[in-house]
Amino acid sequence: MESGRSSESPEVAKKGKSKTPRKPKDSILKQKSPAEFFADNKNIAGFDNPGKCLYTTVRELVENALDSAESISELPVVEITIEEIGRSKFNSMIGLADHERRDEALYDDFETAKAREKRLAKEARVLEIQAKNAALGKKVKDPAATKAAKGREASYYRVTCKDNGRGMPHDDIPNMFGRVLSGTKYGLKQTRGKFGLGAKMALIWSKMSTGLPIEITSSMNSQNYTSFCRLDIDIHKNVPHIHMHEKRENKERWHGAEIQIVIEGNWTTYRSKILHYMRQMAVITPYAQFLFQFVSDSPEKNVTIRFTRRTDIMPSVPLETKYHPSAVDILLIKRLITETSKQTLLQFLQHEFVNIGKSHAERLIGEMGPDFSPKMSVKSLTPQQIVRIHQLFRQAKFDDPSGDILSPAGEYNLRLGIIKELHPDMVATFSGSAQVFEGHPFIVEAGVSVGGKDVKQGLNVFRFANRIPLLFEQGADVVTRTAMKRINWNSYKINQTQDKIGVFVSIVSTKIPFKGTGKEYIGDDISEIASAVKLLSNAAISSNQKL
Numbered sequence: 001m002e003s004g005r006s007s008e009s010p011e012v013a014k015k016g017k018s019k020t021p022r023k024p025k026d027s028i029l030k031q032k033s034p035a036e037f038f039a040d041n042k043n044i045a046g047f048d049n050p051g052k053c054l055y056t057t058v059r060e061l062v063e064n065a066l067d068s069a070e071s072i073s074e075l076p077v078v079e080i081t082i083e084e085i086g087r088s089k090f091n092s093m094i095g096l097a098d099h100e101r102r103d104e105a106l107y108d109d110f111e112t113a114k115a116r117e118k119r120l121a122k123e124a125r126v127l128e129i130q131a132k133n134a135a136l137g138k139k140v141k142d143p144a145a146t147k148a149a150k151g152r153e154a155s156y157y158r159v160t161c162k163d164n165g166r167g168m169p170h171d172d173i174p175n176m177f178g179r180v181l182s183g184t185k186y187g188l189k190q191t192r193g194k195f196g197l198g199a200k201m202a203l204i205w206s207k208m209s210t211g212l213p214i215e216i217t218s219s220m221n222s223q224n225y226t227s228f229c230r231l232d233i234d235i236h237k238n239v240p241h242i243h244m245h246e247k248r249e250n251k252e253r254w255h256g257a258e259i260q261i262v263i264e265g266n267w268t269t270y271r272s273k274i275l276h277y278m279r280q281m282a283v284i285t286p287y288a289q290f291l292f293q294f295v296s297d298s299p300e301k302n303v304t305i306r307f308t309r310r311t312d313i314m315p316s317v318p319l320e321t322k323y324h325p326s327a328v329d330i331l332l333i334k335r336l337i338t339e340t341s342k343q344t345l346l347q348f349l350q351h352e353f354v355n356i357g358k359s360h361a362e363r364l365i366g367e368m369g370p371d372f373s374p375k376m377s378v379k380s381l382t383p384q385q386i387v388r389i390h391q392l393f394r395q396a397k398f399d400d401p402s403g404d405i406l407s408p409a410g411e412y413n414l415r416l417g418i419i420k421e422l423h424p425d426m427v428a429t430f431s432g433s434a435q436v437f438e439g440h441p442f443i444v445e446a447g448v449s450v451g452g453k454d455v456k457q458g459l460n461v462f463r464f465a466n467r468i469p470l471l472f473e474q475g476a477d478v479v480t481r482t483a484m485k486r487i488n489w490n491s492y493k494i495n496q497t498q499d500k501i502g503v504f505v506s507i508v509s510t511k512i513p514f515k516g517t518g519k520e521y522i523g524d525d526i527s528e529i530a531s532a533v534k535l536l537s538n539a540a541i542s543s544n545q546k547l
């Protein structure tokens with residue numbers, strides 16, 4: 001086909017077309033590695049801004065430490081230190097000479113004398129209005145939060161987390177910390193970690209904000225050496241970039257891990273969140289000992305908090321389980337077929353799923369159709385046959401998976417933790433039996449307290465998922481919504497706004513339906529979980545009333 005352009009010379013075409021919109025360039029197909037994706041979208045893993053990055057880094061390291069100690073039934077001892085690093089010290093760490101500002105007007109935080117005067121006057125006005133509102137009992141915003149962070153100089157912190165856990169095999173360390181989406185917790189088991197992402201996100205953030213590598217020291221039980229590894233991550237290839245990886249003497253036969261990382265953060269704005277997190281972790285983990293330290297060049301800013309162990313009774317170790325037939329999709333069935341060591345379809349059904357016994361498997365195969373037989377090779381199933389199995393799994397009736405493999409905090413621990421941290425006038429706890437959501441068992445435990453130390457008037461909601469405190473996105477969470485909207489506090493003669501009420505809900509499962517990879521909240525859209533939370537909370541309030 002002839003185009004109108006063909007008769008014009010290139011020059012004429014260029015001139016004549018000067019007003020027409022530029023033709024978009026053909027899109028070029030590109031690929032991203034998982035590390036690049038998460039570096040570009042770090043907010044979805046809870047790394048939103050420097051302050052939140054400091055918080056999430058602490059969280060990820062503490063949760064790994066607890067998972068590790070509990071996996072060998074060791075009462076956890078976790079030491080976490082955040083050390084503030086001034087700009088000069090940071091510059092000398094990276095070998096950068098300190099520079100004084102020469103041309104002040106170049107900087108984002110530069111203000112003329114007039115602008116400064118104007119800003120101070122405005123701030124004074126805001127403070128005045130806030131003081132008036134506070135006097136009238138109205139809610140006021142934290143003045144620090146209203147101030148723009150523009151032009152703020154970066155603050156750096158060295159975060160160190162030491163535990164007495166399992167440690168890591170020497171050769172696995174680089175991939176555990178330097179390859180996004182690699183971990184040992186992908187099996188079907190209740191663990192705090194799940195995605196194989198957290199430690200790598202902390203490393204990606206350190207790479208983005210300070211350019212410094214992570215340092216890991218680790219030793220496994222009765223090993224006569226410790227492993228030391230300094231590494232960063234090749235974001236483009238999603239592989240570890242090892243600076244040093246060596247074995248060192250381990251005279252004391254120490255076992256555990258110590259992770260050290262230098263990142264940009266903001267202690268001032270996230271101090272209270274980090275301390276709340278530690279306090280709530282102590283509530284749900286009263287059998288652990290935590291030492292939290294913040295160390296600054298200005299000693300008056302230093303913080304040392306010891307959360308002592310109050311019990312030696314640890315919840316049982318969660319057990320790995322097999323998939324329930326109603327929890328699998330076609331892709332997962334295909335993966336299980338690839339990985340199974342079983343030869344026949346009958347053996348496959350019997351051994352790779354929970355709640356399918358031999359005679360049940362035979363009946364299921366009979367139901368699949370004439371081209372299925374118990375002795376047929378499972379590896380030779382066609383894609384259509386796999387779809388048929390999936391269809392049957394969705395329609396057939398199976399016993400619910402057992403909750404025995406889960407490890408709830410336990411009523412005793414929950415109550416102990418609440419008493420230890422809040423000193424309430426009254427507390428009652430209640431443990432539910434196992435229930436099921438999409439083929440995954442879950443257990444809800446609830447506690448309700450009245451009165452206490454440092455407890456605000458009204459509802460104070462504490463949420464835990466797989467024994468992790470959840471501090472963000474409170475409003476959208478199933479527990480908050482239930483406590484606020486679905487419980488009739490009046491009927492228990494409790495004043496929802498005046499009394500100091502603590503509501504504690506802990507959910508454990510082989511699959512917590514978190515919204516996003518940041519593990520910040522559980523949505524309100526899963527009816528099984530919503531009704532269990534309501535039931536258990538009501539039961540705990542009733543027990544509290546009886547007390």
Ligand SMILES: Nc1ncnc2c1ncn2[C@@H]1O[C@H](COP(=O)(O)OP(=O)(O)OP(=O)(O)O)[C@@H](O)[C@H]1O
Pocket residue numbers: 060064065068163165166167168176177182183184185192193194195196197198199200256257
């Ligand atoms: N302190 C530790 N002790 C022993 N092993 C550890 C420790 N920290 C990390 N690991 C190992 O490194 C792996 C990767 O950790 P990472 O935090 O990236 O992911 P995860 O904990 O598996 O999952 P998630 O992203 O959900 O936290 C873990 O699965 C664990 O095997």
